[in-house]
Amino acid sequence: MLEIEIDGKKLTAPQGSTVMEAAHSIGTYIPHFCYHKKLSIAANCRMCLVEVEKAPKPLPACATPVTDGMKIHTHSDLAKKAQAGVMEFLLINHPLDCPICDQGGECQLQDIAVGYGNGASRYQEEKRAVPGKDMGPLVSAEEMSRCIHCTRCVRFTEEIGGFQEIGMAHRGEFSEILPFLGKTVNSEISGNVIDLCPVGALTSKPYRYSTRAWELSRRKSVSPHDGLGANLIVQVKHNEVMRVLPLENEEINECWLADRDRFSYQGLNSDARLKTPKIKFDGRWHDTDWETALAYVVKGLNGVSADHGKDAIGFLTSPHSTTEELYLAQKLARAFGINNIDYRSARSDFRADAAKQGAEWLGSSIVELAAAKSVLVIGSSLRSEQPLLASRIRQASKKGMALNIIHVADDELLMNVHAKLIASPLALVNAVAQVLKAVVAIKGGDSTLDLAQVDVSAQAQAIADSLCAGETARIVLGAVAQHHPAYSELLALTQEIARISGAGFGVLSEAANSVGAELVGAWAQGGMSAGEMIASPRKAYVLLNTEPEFDGYNSAASVAAMKQAATVIALTAYQSEGLLDYADVLLPIAPFSETAGSFINMEGRLQAFNGVTKPQGEARPAWKVLRVLGNMLSLDGFGFNSAEEVRSELLAKGDIAQRLNNSLSSIAANTAAKAGVVRVGEVPVYSTDAICRHAPALQATALAAAPVARIAADVFAAAGLAEGELALVKQGGATLRVPAHLDASLPAGVVRLAVARAETAMLGGMFDTIEIERG
């Protein structure tokens, strides 16, 4: 540690730290624009000039390493004069359009100009003008004259996003920040450049010109999308969510937000929101009041259970619902005598249910996962499933983590990958078994699974070597693995690899509250799983925050099951086309922003939040709806007065950490690889839940473009297709014409075609066989 002095205050700072870091450690503020703690040092704005004794001229605090005995003055005459001089230069070309600038009121340039600049400028000449740029539907770069060339956005895309999408072209006075000509910024975490921009050059396109920063109230919340549980600041005006910003939490989202977390709020204000209860009779929808609608639901449930038995009713819930909602839904179902409840609509393999010993989770904290020396990710399109976790793993892979991948497509992860094994979904179990066999060979243990027929490939060997060599190794299963028809086998093999190699293992929870749904028992447990409820259709369905055509493993079968049911009761925040078609009652419930509740993220962390606005129209928090339904069905134990009471009841079942367990009590796996043409149907990044499906800006991005069939070379050639022409896709009796694209990143026998999109909703299962021919 080095002894230094800042403004007369003595302190110690570690070797290699900078003056800026040392100053921040004692709470001394040094003005800056280009410096950011998560980005590399550029030292190009020169705002952080400070006086260092014995140095001949002011030095930039962000780029000056501390040395022993250094005496720094941040407010001496020399430092102040330097700062005022830099400020004057920065303002030379900066337009004086603060009154019409979106950044006005929360602008670092404004604040620092007031704090450190002179009252007036001596500059009389013309200011330069820079044409606006098109960075896509999320980030507005219309007023690039405001740019002060700090290059934070450039460094963000390169260092955090993994691919430099923004650059600074030209030189000197002609410098311009721009994306490559004709391209937009397509990163899944691009919105962070809006926060990073210290001026009003990069602003939020959906939020632009809607309010002033000081008119907004800041309320804390938690992102309802992926399993990370990013902490949010939701900003509200007149009971409307105007924008979402990150709430810094180093252990979860650091200071970032994925675009899905940041821009999905538009869905909360969508016209498609359901604002009154609706009942369908005489083939038409009628608005009604809550009493009538709930009485109708009670009558429906009692009617079906009297005519066909309780088992004829199925509850499909969503892992994007709050813990309290899921707890009450399963409590209501079970108290009424229905055990058919499941949150896992997107899954297809439930064979491991009997062997479950606890709630599935990541198996470690997020920080521990990123700190592991070796990580194996099985079946995950990381960047679309977990955008921010992918960014954290990217940073870790730069710092020496050996990242290994087993996946169904050779996706561009924009990070350092140590070894990867790409296999068709039909060979995915075999691929994981190869790693197990190699691990057994290295560690000498004995697996209870039959591996005699498995041939270890060089890639599997490299993965096994990495897992066994790392001091700390972790294996995680992504959404592709969880939706896979052999998930139980993938889990079993993973458990064996972990047991023999000494690695930890877990799943990348795909939704904000997957772990919560597991913990409260909103999965089969004595009843039918989601898959069984679709395969052998029920007479009545209760849907909580679920749209089966988008959320189901097999959308065609899910819709067919809904259509044949005598009654479908939907608790939903949106009136979607599907629900209007097959449902009989729509009960408007509040999304996460309008209800108190909690999410339990992938690491088992319970994060409670309060509603940030009042529910829209007649919508009510789902926990209240379920409470009233419980009372109307004369069930005991539904006398809750608040979401907190529900939470304390569900938490009284035991400590969360004690109840998390990925291990299965018995395991089995058929390790033979099969041949055939199979679909890889993934949920696109902005189709994961109803909120982002209704967010227009997200839906306008390149990542949400209309689905196309990406086809492996062998299938492409066999079908005689030409690049870009329409292909006829057949699955489960349904056909679809989509543009075909040859994709060299796919293993043989694979057709990649997204699910959870209206365009493909008539097709069948995510990883089922598929036929393709010239169309």
Place this chain on the structure above:
Amino acid sequence: MLSAESLASIDREVAKYPADQKRSAVMAALRIALTERREQGQTPEARCLTPEVIEYVANYLEIAPVAAYEVATFYNMYDMKPVGKYKITVCTNLPCALSGGVSAAKYLSEKLGIAIGETTADGKYTLLEGECMGACGDAPVLLVNNHKMCSHMSPAAIDQKLAELE
């Protein structure tokens, strides 16, 4: 997009740097690409670096297209605008100007019938002003197509040079 010879030259430049630092060769690769286009191009538009060429070079070096674009726009010897078959760059910095650089530029401008920064209608010559070429003692100096340096460019020498370029 680039010929086999150009790609071989780029490979030679790439080999000068560690295997994981191919981006270090970006300046050389852009220079090679520009040289090929100048030699092969039949129109002013085909002789300069276009976004497509820059993207091709960037992909070849496995760097982001915008990173190559930053380099191409930073240095003014990379021609980003249509350019004549012969690009003549006259130094008009102070030492050259004192020794006739400005009048050489003026002579060229009158002789070719174009202002500085323009290209002749037949697409043959482009006249530019340049910064110091490090040969002030030989002033006036000019560069032909970035690579050929011509010293002591009196009006007579300019006439002779233009005749050579026919």
